[in-house]
Amino acid sequence: MLDRYNAIRRAAREVTVGRVKIGGKHPIAVQSMTNTDTLDVGATLRQVQALEAAGCDVVRITAPSVEAAKTFAAIKEAGVHIPLVADIHFDYRTALECAAAGVDKIRINPGNIGDELRVRAVADACRAKNIPIRIGVNGGSLEKEILAKYGAPTAEALAESALYHASLLEKYDFCDIVLSVKSSDPLAMVGANKILAGACDYPIHIGVTEAGGGNAGLVKGAVGIGGSLLLGIGDTVRVSLTENPPEEVRAARDILSALDIDARPRLSIVACPTCGRTKIDLIPLVKAFEAAAQEANMMDKPLKVALMGCAVNGPGEAREADIGIAGGVHEALLFKKGEIVEKIREDDIIPRLIAEIQQM
Numbered sequence: 001m002l003d004r005y006n007a008i009r010r011a012a013r014e015v016t017v018g019r020v021k022i023g024g025k026h027p028i029a030v031q032s033m034t035n036t037d038t039l040d041v042g043a044t045l046r047q048v049q050a051l052e053a054a055g056c057d058v059v060r061i062t063a064p065s066v067e068a069a070k071t072f073a074a075i076k077e078a079g080v081h082i083p084l085v086a087d088i089h090f091d092y093r094t095a096l097e098c099a100a101a102g103v104d105k106i107r108i109n110p111g112n113i114g115d116e117l118r119v120r121a122v123a124d125a126c127r128a129k130n131i132p133i134r135i136g137v138n139g140g141s142l143e144k145e146i147l148a149k150y151g152a153p154t155a156e157a158l159a160e161s162a163l164y165h166a167s168l169l170e171k172y173d174f175c176d177i178v179l180s181v182k183s184s185d186p187l188a189m190v191g192a193n194k195i196l197a198g199a200c201d202y203p204i205h206i207g208v209t210e211a212g213g214g215n216a217g218l219v220k221g222a223v224g225i226g227g228s229l230l231l232g233i234g235d236t237v238r239v240s241l242t243e244n245p246p247e248e249v250r251a252a253r254d255i256l257s258a259l260d261i262d263a264r265p266r267l268s269i270v271a272c273p274t275c276g277r278t279k280i281d282l283i284p285l286v287k288a289f290e291a292a293a294q295e296a297n298m299m300d301k302p303l304k305v306a307l308m309g310c311a312v313n314g315p316g317e318a319r320e321a322d323i324g325i326a327g328g329v330h331e332a333l334l335f336k337k338g339e340i341v342e343k344i345r346e347d348d349i350i351p352r353l354i355a356e357i358q359q360m
């Protein structure tokens with residue numbers, strides 16, 4: 001429930017990225033990035049579509065050269081509506097081409113593109129088409145002077161860099177900005193976000209960069225993103241994982257869902273950890289239920305399902321859920337909306353839950 005987050009959320013101005021609004025009281029937008037060769041239009045288009053299907057709200061695509069602008073135009077022409085962000089490093093002409101190609105946001109650090117005329121040209125091109133700019137500062141690529149001043153990519157150094165880049169755009173009255181300060185150190189990243197939150201009202205894009213893969217990467221990202229969100233800071237997220245990009249989206253949704261602040265409807269599965277009292281083979285049962293729910297395309301049902309291992313603590317949780325079971329020996333008690341429905345056989349648990357959920 002987004003209201004819970006909005007009650008503690010830092011006030012940020014609203015920025016429009018295609019069909020998605022970032023900041024204000026809007027849902028936290030989930031982002032990811034393609035890892036295809038941008039000039040391979042077909043592969044990039046397929047990955048954008050896969051990301052959208054996984055629940056991504058905004059997709060970033062690297063734009064290594066002026067040529068890349070053609071890919072953005074082709075993806076738009078293919079009828080893809082998910083907002084696209086062009087990731088640009090040093091070449092302001094690429095930014096101008098991408099703006100002309102109709103991208104929905106540009107990620108660029110104005111301090112990296114050369115003289116003021118170039119910064120002004122990018123600001124003017126973006127303003128003309130209502131394209132916001134994300135300034136993205138990473139611990140690994142801080143300005144030499146800032147790094148020398150702080151001695152390390154500290155929270156203060158990250159925040160100072162982001163505000164410096166923003167000031168270059170503000171000179172030209174360009175304030176349609178989103179900021180991000182990322183680090184592979186969650187503590188530095190959360191600290192930097194706190195400084196930014198107090199220093200400006202730009203929406204903040206949060207994420208732990210180079211978090212790695214697998215469970216360790218996911219936990220690292222979740223610690224930083226969750227830590228920031230629990231302080232009410234964060235308007236859009238990216239979980240950086242060394243995985244297939246749609247995995248980043250699933251992880252981001254899981255983080256938002258764990259905090260119960262995901263605006264997208266989602267099936268929430270509550271299951272006990274099992275213990276010496278467990279009367280049913282719960283671990284494979286939960287896995288099988290998740291697979292069956294996915295197969296039945298019901299992961300976007302806004303329902304809570306409880307799968308509990310015994311009749312001691314199980315019924316309490318099962319009663320609180322929309323539907324649930326409390327396991328017994330080769331059987332389970334089925335609960336629906338707080339009431340016991342009946343006892344069912346172990347083999348019937350999954351098909352029965354799926355059938356009941358389909359009707360809810």
Ligand code: SF4
Nearest residue numbers: 272275278309310313
């Ligand atoms: S619900 Fe029952 S089986 Fe599950 S952990 Fe709690 S006491 Fe153990």
